[in-house]
Amino acid sequence: MTVSTHDKTLQVDRSNRAKLTDKEFSFICQFVYQSTGIVLNDNKREMVYRRLTRIIRERKLASFSQYCQMLKEHPEREKDFFINAITTNLTSFFREQHHFDYLKTTEFPTLLQRKKKLANGKKRLRIWSSASSTGEEPYSIAMTLLEVLKAELSEWDAKILATDIDSNVLNKGKNGIYDNNKIEAIPQSYLDKYFYQGKGENRDNVKVAKELQQLITFKRLNLLHDWPMKGPFDVIFCRNVIIYFDKETQQDLFARYYELLAPGGLFILGHSENLGSFQKYFENSGRTMFRKPY
Ligand SMILES: C[S@@+](CC[C@H](N)C(=O)[O-])C[C@H]1O[C@@H](n2cnc3c(N)ncnc32)[C@H](O)[C@@H]1O
Incomplete structure:
Protein backbone atom coordinates (compact mmCIF):
# COMPACT_ATOMS: atom_id res chain seq x y z
CA MET A 1 0.00 0.00 0.00
CA THR A 2 1.25 3.48 -0.77
CA VAL A 3 0.63 6.33 1.63
CA SER A 4 1.51 9.97 1.24
CA THR A 5 2.55 11.90 4.32
CA HIS A 6 2.29 15.37 2.82
CA ASP A 7 2.59 16.74 -0.68
CA LYS A 8 6.31 17.58 -0.52
CA THR A 9 7.47 14.14 0.60
CA LEU A 10 8.03 11.06 -1.47
CA GLN A 11 5.27 8.52 -1.72
CA VAL A 12 6.18 5.85 0.76
CA ASP A 13 5.27 2.22 1.17
CA ARG A 14 5.06 0.33 4.45
CA SER A 15 8.83 0.20 4.74
CA ASN A 16 8.86 3.98 4.40
CA ARG A 17 10.44 3.87 0.94
CA ALA A 18 9.44 5.64 -2.23
CA LYS A 19 8.30 3.27 -4.96
CA LEU A 20 10.35 2.60 -8.04
CA THR A 21 8.20 0.54 -10.36
CA ASP A 22 9.54 -1.82 -13.07
CA LYS A 23 8.33 0.60 -15.73
CA GLU A 24 10.12 3.57 -14.14
CA PHE A 25 13.30 1.55 -13.61
CA SER A 26 13.25 0.40 -17.21
CA PHE A 27 12.79 4.02 -18.42
CA ILE A 28 15.72 5.11 -16.22
CA CYS A 29 17.95 2.29 -17.57
CA GLN A 30 17.15 3.38 -21.12
CA PHE A 31 17.85 7.02 -20.33
CA VAL A 32 21.19 6.08 -18.75
CA TYR A 33 22.13 3.93 -21.73
CA GLN A 34 21.28 6.58 -24.28
CA SER A 35 23.06 9.38 -22.46
CA THR A 36 26.15 7.56 -21.17
CA GLY A 37 26.41 4.10 -22.73
CA ILE A 38 26.27 2.62 -19.21
CA VAL A 39 24.30 -0.62 -19.08
CA LEU A 40 22.31 -1.10 -15.90
CA ASN A 41 20.63 -4.31 -14.91
CA ASP A 42 18.38 -5.37 -12.10
CA ASN A 43 21.19 -5.82 -9.61
CA LYS A 44 21.91 -2.07 -9.90
CA ARG A 45 18.34 -1.22 -8.93
CA GLU A 46 19.13 -0.45 -5.30
CA MET A 47 22.06 1.76 -6.33
CA VAL A 48 19.91 3.67 -8.82
CA TYR A 49 17.24 4.02 -6.18
CA ARG A 50 19.62 5.53 -3.64
CA ARG A 51 21.35 7.88 -6.04
CA LEU A 52 18.21 9.26 -7.62
CA THR A 53 16.33 9.63 -4.35
CA ARG A 54 18.72 12.46 -3.52
CA ILE A 55 17.78 14.36 -6.70
CA ILE A 56 14.08 13.71 -6.17
CA ARG A 57 14.32 15.19 -2.70
CA GLU A 58 16.26 18.20 -3.94
CA ARG A 59 13.65 18.77 -6.63
CA LYS A 60 10.93 18.39 -3.98
CA LEU A 61 9.17 15.82 -6.10
CA ALA A 62 6.72 13.33 -4.65
CA SER A 63 7.67 10.20 -6.60
CA PHE A 64 9.93 8.49 -9.13
CA SER A 65 7.05 8.75 -11.54
CA GLN A 66 7.17 12.56 -11.32
CA TYR A 67 10.93 12.45 -11.78
CA CYS A 68 10.64 10.26 -14.90
CA GLN A 69 8.08 12.69 -16.25
CA MET A 70 10.51 15.56 -15.62
CA LEU A 71 13.28 13.69 -17.48
CA LYS A 72 10.91 13.17 -20.43
CA GLU A 73 9.81 16.79 -20.53
CA HIS A 74 13.18 18.46 -19.86
CA PRO A 75 15.87 15.96 -20.83
CA GLU A 76 18.46 18.61 -21.68
CA ARG A 77 17.93 20.58 -18.48
CA GLU A 78 17.98 17.50 -16.24
CA LYS A 79 20.52 15.31 -17.98
CA ASP A 80 23.71 16.60 -16.34
CA PHE A 81 22.36 16.29 -12.78
CA PHE A 82 21.11 12.84 -13.66
CA ILE A 83 24.45 11.71 -15.15
CA ASN A 84 26.42 13.12 -12.22
CA ALA A 85 24.21 11.17 -9.83
CA ILE A 86 24.34 7.90 -11.73
CA THR A 87 28.05 7.52 -12.54
CA THR A 88 30.31 5.43 -10.33
CA ASN A 89 33.45 7.45 -9.68
CA LEU A 90 35.52 5.09 -7.53
CA THR A 91 39.22 5.80 -8.00
CA SER A 92 42.39 6.33 -5.98
CA PHE A 93 45.96 7.58 -6.28
CA PHE A 94 48.23 4.95 -7.88
CA ARG A 95 45.31 2.57 -8.31
CA GLU A 96 46.66 -0.57 -9.97
C1 LIG B 1 35.16 3.94 -11.83
S1 LIG B 1 35.63 5.49 -12.50
C2 LIG B 1 37.27 5.12 -13.09
C3 LIG B 1 38.26 6.19 -12.72
C4 LIG B 1 39.71 5.91 -13.09
N1 LIG B 1 39.86 5.71 -14.50
C5 LIG B 1 40.23 4.72 -12.34
O1 LIG B 1 40.39 3.63 -12.92
O2 LIG B 1 40.49 4.84 -11.14
C6 LIG B 1 34.68 5.55 -14.02
C7 LIG B 1 34.51 6.95 -14.57
O3 LIG B 1 33.98 6.83 -15.89
C8 LIG B 1 33.15 7.95 -16.12
N2 LIG B 1 32.23 7.67 -17.24
C9 LIG B 1 31.16 6.84 -17.28
N3 LIG B 1 30.56 6.88 -18.48
C10 LIG B 1 31.27 7.76 -19.24
C11 LIG B 1 31.15 8.24 -20.57
N4 LIG B 1 30.17 7.83 -21.39
N5 LIG B 1 32.05 9.15 -21.00
C12 LIG B 1 33.07 9.58 -20.19
N6 LIG B 1 33.22 9.17 -18.92
C13 LIG B 1 32.34 8.26 -18.44
C14 LIG B 1 32.43 8.14 -14.78
O4 LIG B 1 31.92 9.45 -14.62
C15 LIG B 1 33.54 7.80 -13.78
O5 LIG B 1 34.17 8.96 -13.28
Whole structure:
Protein backbone atom coordinates (compact mmCIF):
# COMPACT_ATOMS: atom_id res chain seq x y z
CA MET A 1 0.00 0.00 0.00
CA THR A 2 1.25 3.48 -0.77
CA VAL A 3 0.63 6.33 1.63
CA SER A 4 1.51 9.97 1.24
CA THR A 5 2.55 11.90 4.32
CA HIS A 6 2.29 15.37 2.82
CA ASP A 7 2.59 16.74 -0.68
CA LYS A 8 6.31 17.58 -0.52
CA THR A 9 7.47 14.14 0.60
CA LEU A 10 8.03 11.06 -1.47
CA GLN A 11 5.27 8.52 -1.72
CA VAL A 12 6.18 5.85 0.76
CA ASP A 13 5.27 2.22 1.17
CA ARG A 14 5.06 0.33 4.45
CA SER A 15 8.83 0.20 4.74
CA ASN A 16 8.86 3.98 4.40
CA ARG A 17 10.44 3.87 0.94
CA ALA A 18 9.44 5.64 -2.23
CA LYS A 19 8.30 3.27 -4.96
CA LEU A 20 10.35 2.60 -8.04
CA THR A 21 8.20 0.54 -10.36
CA ASP A 22 9.54 -1.82 -13.07
CA LYS A 23 8.33 0.60 -15.73
CA GLU A 24 10.12 3.57 -14.14
CA PHE A 25 13.30 1.55 -13.61
CA SER A 26 13.25 0.40 -17.21
CA PHE A 27 12.79 4.02 -18.42
CA ILE A 28 15.72 5.11 -16.22
CA CYS A 29 17.95 2.29 -17.57
CA GLN A 30 17.15 3.38 -21.12
CA PHE A 31 17.85 7.02 -20.33
CA VAL A 32 21.19 6.08 -18.75
CA TYR A 33 22.13 3.93 -21.73
CA GLN A 34 21.28 6.58 -24.28
CA SER A 35 23.06 9.38 -22.46
CA THR A 36 26.15 7.56 -21.17
CA GLY A 37 26.41 4.10 -22.73
CA ILE A 38 26.27 2.62 -19.21
CA VAL A 39 24.30 -0.62 -19.08
CA LEU A 40 22.31 -1.10 -15.90
CA ASN A 41 20.63 -4.31 -14.91
CA ASP A 42 18.38 -5.37 -12.10
CA ASN A 43 21.19 -5.82 -9.61
CA LYS A 44 21.91 -2.07 -9.90
CA ARG A 45 18.34 -1.22 -8.93
CA GLU A 46 19.13 -0.45 -5.30
CA MET A 47 22.06 1.76 -6.33
CA VAL A 48 19.91 3.67 -8.82
CA TYR A 49 17.24 4.02 -6.18
CA ARG A 50 19.62 5.53 -3.64
CA ARG A 51 21.35 7.88 -6.04
CA LEU A 52 18.21 9.26 -7.62
CA THR A 53 16.33 9.63 -4.35
CA ARG A 54 18.72 12.46 -3.52
CA ILE A 55 17.78 14.36 -6.70
CA ILE A 56 14.08 13.71 -6.17
CA ARG A 57 14.32 15.19 -2.70
CA GLU A 58 16.26 18.20 -3.94
CA ARG A 59 13.65 18.77 -6.63
CA LYS A 60 10.93 18.39 -3.98
CA LEU A 61 9.17 15.82 -6.10
CA ALA A 62 6.72 13.33 -4.65
CA SER A 63 7.67 10.20 -6.60
CA PHE A 64 9.93 8.49 -9.13
CA SER A 65 7.05 8.75 -11.54
CA GLN A 66 7.17 12.56 -11.32
CA TYR A 67 10.93 12.45 -11.78
CA CYS A 68 10.64 10.26 -14.90
CA GLN A 69 8.08 12.69 -16.25
CA MET A 70 10.51 15.56 -15.62
CA LEU A 71 13.28 13.69 -17.48
CA LYS A 72 10.91 13.17 -20.43
CA GLU A 73 9.81 16.79 -20.53
CA HIS A 74 13.18 18.46 -19.86
CA PRO A 75 15.87 15.96 -20.83
CA GLU A 76 18.46 18.61 -21.68
CA ARG A 77 17.93 20.58 -18.48
CA GLU A 78 17.98 17.50 -16.24
CA LYS A 79 20.52 15.31 -17.98
CA ASP A 80 23.71 16.60 -16.34
CA PHE A 81 22.36 16.29 -12.78
CA PHE A 82 21.11 12.84 -13.66
CA ILE A 83 24.45 11.71 -15.15
CA ASN A 84 26.42 13.12 -12.22
CA ALA A 85 24.21 11.17 -9.83
CA ILE A 86 24.34 7.90 -11.73
CA THR A 87 28.05 7.52 -12.54
CA THR A 88 30.31 5.43 -10.33
CA ASN A 89 33.45 7.45 -9.68
CA LEU A 90 35.52 5.09 -7.53
CA THR A 91 39.22 5.80 -8.00
CA SER A 92 42.39 6.33 -5.98
CA PHE A 93 45.96 7.58 -6.28
CA PHE A 94 48.23 4.95 -7.88
CA ARG A 95 45.31 2.57 -8.31
CA GLU A 96 46.66 -0.57 -9.97
CA GLN A 97 50.18 0.39 -9.01
CA HIS A 98 51.77 -1.94 -11.59
CA HIS A 99 50.72 0.45 -14.39
CA PHE A 100 52.62 3.32 -12.78
CA ASP A 101 55.63 1.11 -12.04
CA TYR A 102 55.74 0.17 -15.72
CA LEU A 103 55.44 3.83 -16.81
CA LYS A 104 58.24 4.83 -14.46
CA THR A 105 60.72 2.06 -15.11
CA THR A 106 60.05 1.23 -18.76
CA GLU A 107 57.56 3.24 -20.79
CA PHE A 108 58.52 6.82 -19.99
CA PRO A 109 62.34 6.33 -20.08
CA THR A 110 62.07 4.55 -23.47
CA LEU A 111 59.63 7.08 -24.87
CA LEU A 112 61.73 10.04 -23.77
CA GLN A 113 64.90 8.55 -25.23
CA ARG A 114 63.16 7.88 -28.55
CA LYS A 115 61.65 11.36 -28.76
CA LYS A 116 64.93 13.03 -27.85
CA LYS A 117 66.57 11.39 -30.86
CA LEU A 118 63.80 12.47 -33.20
CA ALA A 119 63.08 16.04 -32.23
CA ASN A 120 64.92 19.27 -32.44
CA GLY A 121 63.32 21.92 -30.28
CA LYS A 122 60.58 21.11 -27.77
CA LYS A 123 59.64 17.48 -27.66
CA ARG A 124 55.96 16.63 -27.66
CA LEU A 125 54.41 14.21 -25.19
CA ARG A 126 50.66 13.58 -24.89
CA ILE A 127 48.82 11.43 -22.40
CA TRP A 128 45.07 11.01 -22.07
CA SER A 129 43.26 9.88 -18.94
CA SER A 130 39.92 9.22 -20.60
CA ALA A 131 37.74 8.57 -17.53
CA SER A 132 39.64 10.62 -15.01
CA SER A 133 36.97 10.80 -12.32
CA THR A 134 38.09 13.05 -9.42
CA GLY A 135 41.64 13.40 -10.72
CA GLU A 136 43.66 10.85 -8.77
CA GLU A 137 44.57 9.01 -11.99
CA PRO A 138 45.89 12.02 -13.97
CA TYR A 139 47.74 13.34 -10.89
CA SER A 140 49.37 9.92 -10.43
CA ILE A 141 50.43 10.01 -14.09
CA ALA A 142 51.79 13.54 -13.64
CA MET A 143 53.86 12.59 -10.58
CA THR A 144 55.25 9.55 -12.39
CA LEU A 145 56.15 11.64 -15.42
CA LEU A 146 57.85 14.35 -13.38
CA GLU A 147 59.90 11.74 -11.55
CA VAL A 148 61.27 10.59 -14.90
CA LEU A 149 61.60 14.00 -16.55
CA LYS A 150 63.19 15.55 -13.47
CA ALA A 151 64.94 18.79 -14.37
CA GLU A 152 64.28 18.39 -18.09
CA LEU A 153 60.63 19.45 -17.92
CA SER A 154 61.23 22.81 -19.61
CA GLU A 155 62.57 21.03 -22.71
CA TRP A 156 59.30 19.18 -23.16
CA ASP A 157 55.91 20.11 -24.48
CA ALA A 158 54.23 17.62 -22.14
CA LYS A 159 50.47 17.58 -21.55
CA ILE A 160 48.01 15.32 -19.83
CA LEU A 161 44.39 15.53 -20.89
CA ALA A 162 41.91 14.40 -18.23
CA THR A 163 38.31 13.90 -19.35
CA ASP A 164 35.13 12.58 -17.81
CA ILE A 165 31.40 12.81 -18.45
CA ASP A 166 30.67 13.90 -14.86
CA SER A 167 31.09 17.64 -14.27
CA ASN A 168 31.21 17.31 -10.46
CA VAL A 169 34.21 14.99 -10.48
CA LEU A 170 36.00 17.18 -13.00
CA ASN A 171 35.61 20.19 -10.71
CA LYS A 172 37.01 18.18 -7.83
CA GLY A 173 39.96 17.20 -10.01
CA LYS A 174 40.56 20.79 -11.14
CA ASN A 175 40.57 22.00 -7.53
CA GLY A 176 43.11 19.35 -6.59
CA ILE A 177 42.07 19.25 -2.92
CA TYR A 178 41.83 15.82 -1.30
CA ASP A 179 41.08 14.41 2.14
CA ASN A 180 44.13 13.26 4.06
CA ASN A 181 42.78 9.70 4.04
CA LYS A 182 42.95 9.61 0.21
CA ILE A 183 46.69 10.00 0.05
CA GLU A 184 47.75 6.89 1.91
CA ALA A 185 49.02 5.10 -1.22
CA ILE A 186 51.28 7.99 -2.17
CA PRO A 187 54.97 7.52 -1.28
CA GLN A 188 56.20 9.98 1.34
CA SER A 189 58.83 11.40 -1.01
CA TYR A 190 56.05 12.31 -3.51
CA LEU A 191 53.90 13.78 -0.75
CA ASP A 192 56.78 16.01 0.30
CA LYS A 193 57.32 17.21 -3.27
CA TYR A 194 53.85 17.39 -4.76
CA PHE A 195 51.36 18.13 -1.96
CA TYR A 196 50.76 20.88 0.56
CA GLN A 197 49.25 19.92 3.88
CA GLY A 198 46.33 22.17 4.84
CA LYS A 199 46.48 24.10 8.08
CA GLY A 200 43.87 25.28 10.58
CA GLU A 201 40.40 24.52 9.29
CA ASN A 202 41.96 22.85 6.21
CA ARG A 203 44.12 20.49 8.25
CA ASP A 204 42.18 17.42 7.04
CA ASN A 205 43.04 18.20 3.41
CA VAL A 206 45.99 18.33 1.09
CA LYS A 207 46.35 20.40 -2.08
CA VAL A 208 48.32 19.24 -5.09
CA ALA A 209 51.25 21.38 -6.22
CA LYS A 210 50.92 23.81 -9.15
CA GLU A 211 53.66 21.89 -10.91
CA LEU A 212 51.28 18.93 -11.31
CA GLN A 213 48.23 21.03 -12.11
CA GLN A 214 50.08 22.85 -14.90
CA LEU A 215 50.57 19.56 -16.71
CA ILE A 216 46.88 18.62 -16.70
CA THR A 217 43.85 19.98 -18.54
CA PHE A 218 40.49 18.78 -17.22
CA LYS A 219 37.70 18.74 -19.82
CA ARG A 220 34.22 17.36 -19.99
CA LEU A 221 33.85 14.64 -22.58
CA ASN A 222 31.24 11.97 -23.11
CA LEU A 223 33.08 9.04 -24.69
CA LEU A 224 30.00 8.27 -26.77
CA HIS A 225 30.13 11.66 -28.46
CA ASP A 226 32.62 13.11 -30.94
CA TRP A 227 36.15 13.56 -29.65
CA PRO A 228 37.52 16.99 -30.55
CA MET A 229 41.17 16.05 -29.92
CA LYS A 230 43.43 15.20 -32.81
CA GLY A 231 46.09 13.29 -30.93
CA PRO A 232 48.22 11.40 -31.41
CA PHE A 233 48.56 10.27 -27.80
CA ASP A 234 51.61 8.42 -26.56
CA VAL A 235 49.69 6.81 -23.71
CA ILE A 236 45.93 6.44 -23.20
CA PHE A 237 44.40 5.39 -19.91
CA CYS A 238 40.97 3.83 -20.33
CA ARG A 239 40.65 2.18 -16.97
CA ASN A 240 37.52 0.97 -15.24
CA VAL A 241 35.07 2.65 -17.56
CA ILE A 242 34.39 0.33 -20.51
CA ILE A 243 33.31 -2.31 -18.01
CA TYR A 244 30.05 -0.32 -17.76
CA PHE A 245 29.40 -0.48 -21.53
CA ASP A 246 28.08 -3.27 -23.76
CA LYS A 247 30.36 -5.18 -26.16
CA GLU A 248 29.25 -3.17 -29.19
CA THR A 249 30.04 0.18 -27.54
CA GLN A 250 33.37 -1.20 -26.29
CA GLN A 251 34.46 -2.34 -29.76
CA ASP A 252 33.40 0.97 -31.28
CA LEU A 253 35.41 2.88 -28.66
CA PHE A 254 38.48 0.64 -29.06
CA ALA A 255 38.56 1.51 -32.76
CA ARG A 256 38.45 5.21 -31.92
CA TYR A 257 41.13 4.96 -29.22
CA TYR A 258 43.31 3.07 -31.70
CA GLU A 259 43.00 5.89 -34.23
CA LEU A 260 44.13 8.46 -31.66
CA LEU A 261 47.11 6.46 -30.41
CA ALA A 262 50.53 7.17 -31.89
CA PRO A 263 52.21 4.18 -33.56
CA GLY A 264 53.98 2.42 -30.68
CA GLY A 265 51.58 4.11 -28.21
CA LEU A 266 50.39 2.37 -25.06
CA PHE A 267 46.74 1.66 -24.27
CA ILE A 268 45.87 0.80 -20.65
CA LEU A 269 42.71 -0.90 -19.41
CA GLY A 270 41.45 -1.60 -15.89
CA HIS A 271 42.04 -4.86 -14.01
CA SER A 272 38.82 -6.58 -15.08
CA GLU A 273 38.68 -5.30 -18.64
CA ASN A 274 39.88 -6.76 -21.94
CA LEU A 275 39.97 -5.86 -25.62
CA GLY A 276 37.82 -8.77 -26.75
CA SER A 277 38.12 -9.29 -30.48
CA PHE A 278 40.03 -6.00 -30.85
CA GLN A 279 43.02 -7.64 -29.19
CA LYS A 280 44.38 -8.71 -32.62
CA TYR A 281 45.25 -5.11 -33.49
CA PHE A 282 47.49 -4.67 -30.43
CA GLU A 283 50.58 -6.30 -28.96
CA ASN A 284 50.50 -7.29 -25.31
CA SER A 285 52.71 -5.11 -23.18
CA GLY A 286 52.10 -6.49 -19.69
CA ARG A 287 49.07 -6.82 -17.46
CA THR A 288 46.13 -5.00 -19.13
CA MET A 289 48.57 -2.92 -21.21
CA PHE A 290 48.51 -3.02 -25.00
CA ARG A 291 50.73 -1.48 -27.61
CA LYS A 292 49.67 -0.21 -31.02
CA PRO A 293 52.27 -1.64 -33.43
CA TYR A 294 54.60 0.72 -35.27
C1 LIG B 1 35.16 3.94 -11.83
S1 LIG B 1 35.63 5.49 -12.50
C2 LIG B 1 37.27 5.12 -13.09
C3 LIG B 1 38.26 6.19 -12.72
C4 LIG B 1 39.71 5.91 -13.09
N1 LIG B 1 39.86 5.71 -14.50
C5 LIG B 1 40.23 4.72 -12.34
O1 LIG B 1 40.39 3.63 -12.92
O2 LIG B 1 40.49 4.84 -11.14
C6 LIG B 1 34.68 5.55 -14.02
C7 LIG B 1 34.51 6.95 -14.57
O3 LIG B 1 33.98 6.83 -15.89
C8 LIG B 1 33.15 7.95 -16.12
N2 LIG B 1 32.23 7.67 -17.24
C9 LIG B 1 31.16 6.84 -17.28
N3 LIG B 1 30.56 6.88 -18.48
C10 LIG B 1 31.27 7.76 -19.24
C11 LIG B 1 31.15 8.24 -20.57
N4 LIG B 1 30.17 7.83 -21.39
N5 LIG B 1 32.05 9.15 -21.00
C12 LIG B 1 33.07 9.58 -20.19
N6 LIG B 1 33.22 9.17 -18.92
C13 LIG B 1 32.34 8.26 -18.44
C14 LIG B 1 32.43 8.14 -14.78
O4 LIG B 1 31.92 9.45 -14.62
C15 LIG B 1 33.54 7.80 -13.78
O5 LIG B 1 34.17 8.96 -13.28
